[in-house]
Amino acid sequence: MNTLSTISAFTYQHKRIADYFPALQQKVYGQPLIYFDNAATTQKPQTVIDAIARYYSTINSNVHRGVHYLSQLATEASEETRRRVARFIHARYAHEIIFTRGTTESINLVAYSYSKAFLKPGDNVVISAMEHHSNIVPWQIACEDHGATLRVIPMNERGELLLDELDHLVDEHTRMLAITWISNSLGTVNPVREIIEKAHQLNIPVLIDAAQAAPHMPIDVQAIDCDFLAFSGHKMYGPTGIGVLYGKEEWLDRMPPYQGGGEMIKSVRFEKTEYNDLPFKFEAGTPHIEGTVCLQAALDFLESLPLADAFAYEQQLLEYATRQVSQIPGLRIIGQAAEKASILSFIIEGTHPYDVGVLLDKMGIAVRTGHHCTQPVMDFFGIPGTVRVSLAVYNTPAEIDRLTSCLDKALSMLK
Amino acid sequence: MSINEIQDELIAEFSMLTDWVDKYEYLIQLGKDLPPIDPQYKTDDHLIKGCQSKVWLHAELKQDGKIYFTADSDAIISKGLVSLVIRILSGHTPEEIAKADLYCIDRIGLKEHLSPTRSNGLVSMIKQMKLYAIAFQSQLKHA
Numbered sequence: 001m002n003t004l005s006t007i008s009a010f011t012y013q014h015k016r017i018a019d020y021f022p023a024l025q026q027k028v029y030g031q032p033l034i035y036f037d038n039a040a041t042t043q044k045p046q047t048v049i050d051a052i053a054r055y056y057s058t059i060n061s062n063v064h065r066g067v068h069y070l071s072q073l074a075t076e077a078s079e080e081t082r083r084r085v086a087r088f089i090h091a092r093y094a095h096e097i098i099f100t101r102g103t104t105e106s107i108n109l110v111a112y113s114y115s116k117a118f119l120k121p122g123d124n125v126v127i128s129a130m131e132h133h134s135n136i137v138p139w140q141i142a143c144e145d146h147g148a149t150l151r152v153i154p155m156n157e158r159g160e161l162l163l164d165e166l167d168h169l170v171d172e173h174t175r176m177l178a179i180t181w182i183s184n185s186l187g188t189v190n191p192v193r194e195i196i197e198k199a200h201q202l203n204i205p206v207l208i209d210a211a212q213a214a215p216h217m218p219i220d221v222q223a224i225d226c227d228f229l230a231f232s233g234h235k236m237y238g239p240t241g242i243g244v245l246y247g248k249e250e251w252l253d254r255m256p257p258y259q260g261g262g263e264m265i266k267s268v269r270f271e272k273t274e275y276n277d278l279p280f281k282f283e284a285g286t287p288h289i290e291g292t293v294c295l296q297a298a299l300d301f302l303e304s305l306p307l308a309d310a311f312a313y314e315q316q317l318l319e320y321a322t323r324q325v326s327q328i329p330g331l332r333i334i335g336q337a338a339e340k341a342s343i344l345s346f347i348i349e350g351t352h353p354y355d356v357g358v359l360l361d362k363m364g365i366a367v368r369t370g371h372h373c374t375q376p377v378m379d380f381f382g383i384p385g386t387v388r389v390s391l392a393v394y395n396t397p398a399e400i401d402r403l404t405s406c407l408d409k410a411l412s413m414l415k
Numbered sequence: 416m417s418i419n420e421i422q423d424e425l426i427a428e429f430s431m432l433t434d435w436v437d438k439y440e441y442l443i444q445l446g447k448d449l450p451p452i453d454p455q456y457k458t459d460d461h462l463i464k465g466c467q468s469k470v471w472l473h474a475e476l477k478q479d480g481k482i483y484f485t486a487d488s489d490a491i492i493s494k495g496l497v498s499l500v501i502r503i504l505s506g507h508t509p510e511e512i513a514k515a516d517l518y519c520i521d522r523i524g525l526k527e528h529l530s531p532t533r534s535n536g537l538v539s540m541i542k543q544m545k546l547y548a549i550a551f552q553s554q555l556k557h558a
Contacts, residue, residue, distance in 0.1 A: 029435065351491075352468050352489055352490035352491065352493075354467045354468040354490040354492065354493065355468075355490045355491050355492045355493075358439075358492050359439065359492075362435050362439065369467065370467050384468065384469070384489060385467070413436065413439060413440055413443060414443065414491060
């Protein structure tokens, strides 16, 4: 097998980028850890870990209501992150950035609040055949609550959406199109700009699930003109439990709150409560302050790589990985779209993904196996699941070579 | 042999296998050696919940008052694990199975399969077998 790579590991300030990630320095079962489960969550650079310790060692306090010094610092740090995120995705206003627990909560917020205001009996919501359960179930619930129906854009055997079908699926009763930018189980990059343009011709707002896109491609919400966009901090080198919902001001203003509680109110009387302005209307209760503040450190890290270089490297690595694993007899790549990013899903004839995953784990390689929260995708391909290798900037061609040799070893044990 | 005697036998067998490759190859072999399940029991009703792979389990209380398990899986390691537990528990009375302590799993170096995560079937397999045992126990009491 050809294991010569023309690309070398990504370096940052003359060091291997993996050297900035303490968790990657470990051994598991006596083997150096190779972490290929980045679509589930990425490891954290030392700067993010330090930021978390620094937050609790210095400015820890509750935000917004406090008159005291620390509270003002924590509030300012949180709001600075909001401005920072707005710049990162090129939003017009910082108040179009709502902090949530993650992509799932972001989508649930829209499915609940938007639907409460706009979804009526006889209406429909359009999603795609490759959505994560997080972009299916909230809409199923909303449709059930409001007497609407769910429609699904189909895909082909390569894992590409059949966008011609979109014309038949949308009509004057379509109230929302919710679609993923990058499929978490197939790696397909969907042409969101084109889809949004089509939807907007019929005045249909579009929500983009950017959970997999945010760590791997530049995001400009004004350029693609999406109405909502959701992503998670922990999949882009940041802390867990912090996510982002971007929404256009004109939509967010017309949506009722998602949860009631502190911070989301202007005044509370037993007769009537007056809600706060954006973004606080959608941020009830004490937020995940540490996560919010430290998300900045993750964005600093990503942008300092710089972004464009990291993304180009990841793309080369994906092409290399695809080439290498394709040489394994009986291996079938699930998801062969023309446009792909960071995710390589496969099955191997005569083996179950679970068996392959267990044996790779014993050899120090972390992959994910199963349906990846996309059961309809697995049903479409008629498979129980896949082995998923999902890449990040710290992965290397040498790790891909180790993967292929460990796959050979696993197969020799299983057959 | 009692449940604990079988467990001690397994501990002795696995102690000969020093590295993980040998252990997993043995586990895979146990899976291959598992007698086939009657196809009529390979239905969704017989699936064990909580496994990433499909594991079908059937239990039968025979005239001798003992439970006999048969199983299958679409993943060979899961099949090896279920085969291992069947070897320990099958052919014992409901009472013996219900109160069995499967200490050998840890001792034979398969501890990582005991963590109660959703991808992992071993805990669910053992739980399901014990549930059958408890069900048969109460059936016998009321008979």
